[in-house]
Amino acid sequence: MRRGCVWEMLACVTTALLVLNCCMVAADVATCSGIVPMVYRYDKISITDFGGVGDGRTLNTKAFEEAIYRIKHLRRRGGTILYVPSGVYLTESFNLTSRMTLYLAKGAVIKATQKTGNWPLIAPLPSYGRGRERPGGRYISFIHGEGLHDVIITGEKGTIDGQGGVWWNMWRRRTLRYTRPNLVEFKDSKGIIISNVIFKNSPFWNIHPVYCSHVVIRHVTILAPPSSPNTDGIDPDSSSHVCIEDSYISTGDDLVAIKSGWDEYGIKYGRPSTDITIRRVVGSSPFAGIAVGSETSGGIYNVLAEHITLKNMGVGIHLKTNIGRGGIIKNITISDVYMVNVRKGIKIAADVGDHPDKNYNPNALPVLNHVRIKNVRGKKVEQAGLIQGLKNSPFTDICLSNINLHGYPRRNNVPWKCSYVSGGAIQVRPSPCSDLIHRSSCPIQGR
Ligand SMILES: *[C@@H]1O[C@H](CO)[C@@H](O)[C@H](O)[C@H]1NC(C)=O
Ligand SMILES: *[C@@H]1O[C@H](CO)[C@@H](O)[C@H](O)[C@H]1NC(C)=O
Numbered sequence: 001m002r003r004g005c006v007w008e009m010l011a012c013v014t015t016a017l018l019v020l021n022c023c024m025v026a027a028d029v030a031t032c033s034g035i036v037p038m039v040y041r042y043d044k045i046s047i048t049d050f051g052g053v054g055d056g057r058t059l060n061t062k063a064f065e066e067a068i069y070r071i072k073h074l075r076r077r078g079g080t081i082l083y084v085p086s087g088v089y090l091t092e093s094f095n096l097t098s099r100m101t102l103y104l105a106k107g108a109v110i111k112a113t114q115k116t117g118n119w120p121l122i123a124p125l126p127s128y129g130r131g132r133e134r135p136g137g138r139y140i141s142f143i144h145g146e147g148l149h150d151v152i153i154t155g156e157k158g159t160i161d162g163q164g165g166v167w168w169n170m171w172r173r174r175t176l177r178y179t180r181p182n183l184v185e186f187k188d189s190k191g192i193i194i195s196n197v198i199f200k201n202s203p204f205w206n207i208h209p210v211y212c213s214h215v216v217i218r219h220v221t222i223l224a225p226p227s228s229p230n231t232d233g234i235d236p237d238s239s240s241h242v243c244i245e246d247s248y249i250s251t252g253d254d255l256v257a258i259k260s261g262w263d264e265y266g267i268k269y270g271r272p273s274t275d276i277t278i279r280r281v282v283g284s285s286p287f288a289g290i291a292v293g294s295e296t297s298g299g300i301y302n303v304l305a306e307h308i309t310l311k312n313m314g315v316g317i318h319l320k321t322n323i324g325r326g327g328i329i330k331n332i333t334i335s336d337v338y339m340v341n342v343r344k345g346i347k348i349a350a351d352v353g354d355h356p357d358k359n360y361n362p363n364a365l366p367v368l369n370h371v372r373i374k375n376v377r378g379k380k381v382e383q384a385g386l387i388q389g390l391k392n393s394p395f396t397d398i399c400l401s402n403i404n405l406h407g408y409p410r411r412n413n414v415p416w417k418c419s420y421v422s423g424g425a426i427q428v429r430p431s432p433c434s435d436l437i438h439r440s441s442c443p444i445q446g447r
Pocket of ligand 2: 301302303333
């Protein structure tokens with residue numbers, strides 16, 4: 001026991017109540033620990049053993065490929081650490097392998113080439129049917145993992161830099177042939193830890209676990225300019241047991257967006273995102289802070305987001321879906337959110353996002369049920385809330401409690417707006433729509 005804690009205990013002896021109180025608080029700090037078992041690796045190689053040069057100019061693709069080939073084929077017990085020392089290592093995209101740790105030392109930068117001409121293509125995700133922004137295949141992510149287990153990306157706050165500017169410009173000029181690469185993607189993988197790394201200027205989404213389970217992302221920093229297109233921070237997609245915590249994310253699109261496939265392709269693939277935890281995340285973006293969707297076709301269940309701090313945002317909390325999506329969004333809890341300078345505090349809507357093609361089924365309506373949003377504070381929030389369900393698929397059991405979203409002083413702030421929603425509201429300021437007030441289906445809650 002720490003010495004400070006002994007003192008605390010002594011101080012607590014005076015009242016039994018206080019003892020109880022202090023011990024409960026100490027035990028209460030929830031973390032992602034235990035979701036992926038920690039492994040200790042004894043075998044270690046350095047990228048410099050494979051000809052890696054960190055001068056910012058030499059292309060290191062071969063060095064990464066050979067080092068990872070060595071890890072894959074030597075199959076050392078406990079796996080192998082690939083150490084990247086201080087320096088700037090320019091490279092093309094590369095694939096990871098199972099039972100490895102990519103370790104970025106202090107001052108290490110793994111930097112994506114800006115020569116996009118030879119960037120490899122891979123097949124579209126079956127749950128999307130095509131690339132997310134262009135038909136057909138998609139560019140492989142800068143750092144890619146497929147069918148892997150037991151992979152760690154960590155270190156001493158080194159940087160993975162996507163140099164996305166060239167890609168953003170192709171998007172702006174409409175010269176993209178295929179969907180832009182993610183910075184890091186794991187597909188069909190499990191037992192992934194990403195921690196203590198800075199992600200910078202991703203061409204597209206930053207971290208994309210898709211068809212994965214048991215993924216921990218903690219103590220990461222994700223940075224891209226507010227004007228950069230589609231630079232989502234973390235997108236758990238048709239994945240389960242994903243835990244994200246203690247991170248700072250400031251990008252040009254949603255900070256964390258939970259997804260599960262796109263319209264008829266996602267419905268057919270049928271893989272939900274479940275058991276997703278997000279806590280102690282701080283960030284800024286012109287789009288959403290905590291988002292579900294808009295691709296929700298495989299369903300999204302059992303989400304907990306708590307202790308979120310948002311500044312200079314488009315939408316604080318955004319649950320979004322569309323007709324044609326199908327899919328059930330259920331059991332979503334978002335609590336203890338602080339936001340300042342935000343266009344919309346809470347938005348839940350079923351008219352968001354585009355369709356992969358004309359073959360989507362207009363009768364495949366999304367279902368949204370059992371959402372809890374509580375303990376939300378905000379300042380300079382232009383519109384506190386907007387909840388718009390579908391006439392033929394109203395949102396049900398939406399419970400808002402202890403919400404206080406102040407507008408701009410001396411300004412006409414936009415009132416709540418709702419349609420096709422049922423649920424309840426307790427202690428919500430400004431006062432929400434009557435749809436919620438009159439039907440008090442909220443359970444009596446703890447603090
Ligand atoms: C990387 O992985 C992808 C997907 O499994 C594969 O298509 C590609 O050939 C791999 N690239 C290399 C260089 O091995
Ligand atoms: C709802 O989700 C929470 C996680 O936020 C989970 O602990 C709980 O078991 C889920 N409830 C049901 C009925 O599945």
